[in-house]
Amino acid sequence: MRRLQKLKSFNSKPLLLHLCRMSSNPISLRRISEIAVPMIVSGIAVNIVGVMDILFVAPLGEAQVGGTGNGQILYALLFIIGMGFTTGVQIIIGRRNGEKEHSKVGELFNQAGLFAIGFGLIMLILTSFALEPALHLLFKSKGVILYTTEYMMTRIWGLPFVMINLLFTAFYVGITKTKILGWVTSAVALLNVGLDYSLIYGSWGMPELGVQGAALASVIAEAIGSSVFLLYTISKVDRKLYGLWIFKKIEWDLIRQALKVAGPIMIQNVLTVGAWFAFFVMIENLGERELAISQVIRGIYIFLMVPIFSLADGTNTLTSNLIGASKAEFILPLARKTTLMGLLGTLIFMLLLLSFPETAVGLFTKDQNFIRDTLPTLYLTSVSLQLATVSMIAFRAVSGTGNTRMALKIEIIGLLLYLIFVWWVTRNPENPLHWAWASEFVYFGSMAVLSWFYLLKGNWKEIKV
Template identity: 35%
Template sequence: MNRLGNCEIFRVAGPILLSLLFQQMIGLTDTAFLGRVGEVELGAAALGSVWFLAVYMLGFGFSVGVQILIARCNGEGHHSEIGRIFYSGIAFQLLLACIVFALSRLLSPLLLPRMIRSPEVCAATASYLEYRSYGFFFVYLAVMFRAFYVGITRTHILTFNSVVMVLANAVLNYALIFGKFGFPAMGIAGAAIASSAAELFSVLFYCIYTRCRVDLHKYRLEKIFTFDFAVLRRVLNLSVWTMLQSFVSVSVWFFFFIAVEHLGERPLAVINLVRNVSALVFIFTNAFATAASSLVSNLIGADRTDEVMELGRRIAVLALVIVSPFLLFVALFPQTVLGVFTGNAELIAAAAGTLIVMAAIQPLQIVAGIWFNVVSGTGSTRTALFIEVGTLLVYLVSVWYIVLFRRLGTGWCWSTEFYYSFVMLAASLWYLKKARWQGRRI
């Protein structure tokens, strides 16, 4: 196996990037449509989306452990073990989806009124989550297919799958939010139904593609629902840490949005607009970070740990080179960018300064996210959790001081991302340079 070059990095990261770009278009479509409905709906969609994302991250965190194991087996050439890992993960995800669906339907009506000050925003958020919670079943299965294809480095399928999701979501959003094609106008509830239905189409596409285009015998996928408790224990040994890390991370971000909501409906709408623009940059970070995790795990499986640090540096540089022009455009023309999401001139003017702050912080976030995923790719998922928890403690303190105690403007509120990223980058680099992770077995 030759040294991994930039072409190999792009071969893995490119399709992931395109798939994430298309997936993000689902959120952007929701925002673009709801931005024409009202500020209450725009803010409620932000809170509902982050709530859903926090619970979704439990399943995603589990899939990260599955992905690491599949990538390690793929690097070692043990392809026949991949099917047992995949199907054991599927069974666990279905059970987890049932649990979180029930808890979400039970707890949302109890918790939301205690956390959200505005009755209008609270009611709209509850309406969104009533229908969005059905998406847990579909999205938990979808991330398992994603873990499989990323683990075996056949990431091109992610792009095609995301196209299916975006097309389904765009058509259903238009129909259900505004009442077109004979459907009733459901507003924010229509956006939730459209997103969940798009995820159902995603799972169906994955199933059909896998059945028709994958060598089922090679990966032992021909025996559906082959379950192995020993394999599940092995997966959970990795995944329990990534599950906790992912859930805690987004849960704290939900706290950030709740804190901003206490500043008023306008600041919440501003932060949601900036969040959607930052998510465009985040997809680049996520794509290269996911590629880093998979390639690092494959390198270690092939007994090439000496190349890990160099690979991390190259991926970080490539990501910065690609994203910097977009960030420069955002910083120079913030009102033009915001105009894509809303026609409200006052809201655009209020959000422009915060958008510039976001653009200035993003390079640090990109580098931090990539090196953090290098740590996860080594199999040190418990260490990754400790890094995340320590980082989030710093983040919580900064949110409390800047947003709740000082009640500063939205630009200062977004500056809390700087402290989060700086601590994460420093801790990740310290671990990779000082700890003994090279011979770690999973």
């Protein structure tokens, strides 16, 4: 009887309120996963193409590997400038989505589309004229110059399509509807890999184009990806709600607003990839073998970094949405939670890589001497994944607050320390290659300290976009 009385007198309201809060928790593991997992799938799909390019080109020779790898980095330099712009657009879309200002999402998307396509066309024209003279200034190896030019002069035709795809990605990430990204990029990546094999080696009735075939495969796949994004958006998205593709005139104020947020990110991305390219220029001075080893390491390393980048991008858009919804108090717990998720994930990758290093490198070459020379650098970079997780998630949270100028300052400090260290190591050709790759610890270590300090002590809650 007493138990019944206690049960009757039990006030269930606090428990119900608590359960409601839990179910609507904007930073629950489920919510983070809903956004991040499709982005991880998308990122893996995109990056596996670069890995497969190197893998398929590897039997053709070390100069071809070096040229293809350098071409990928040069293309990434242009790609990343455009990505900087669309990341700024994504931050603003996320803020407007959090504020429930859906029509303003479409207004920005429409204007950003004009800028993005124009940028892609301008970069295509400039690269066509400036590429080869620039390569002769940077590299010694005639083979590397030849194959870098061969790759880039074809690959550059895909840039307008890439800009369209980046803009659609910014839209879907900004409104936190990321499932489509995994489907589209996975399908495009599978198509790209199939075209890679057929166009590099001349299989299935296709011409044998070697390095140029790897580039052409990507251009075709990117064009098809743009078409799929367009058709999906027309058929599945409420275009009236967002006001998509309603053009009246060019709204320079909106473009300037996007550039105000995106400008520091664009500069930051140029500096990041520029420093990455400078790294390989300095490595090339040590010889074609060292450059080829570094390109193989880059392929493995970037592939394993995909979950980190995806969690960081998810943190970025959730940060922007939370501020827009006046829930800034969730941002630090969000950064801590996604960092923990990332550390657990990268620990698994790190242990697998340390357990089967020869297998990973053996995908690219059967040369036992090459594999042996690659292992010290592979061991070192696999360990750096943990520090990269702590660094990148906090850094992208800083950008997500809208204070992209602070993010740029953090990036500049990290890159300066990184380049000084690489220069110090590579000026002595007797130093082993993995010493140069230890620069990853310098870069990510400095970024982690500065980013977390700003999140804990900075005035990011006052930023307006």
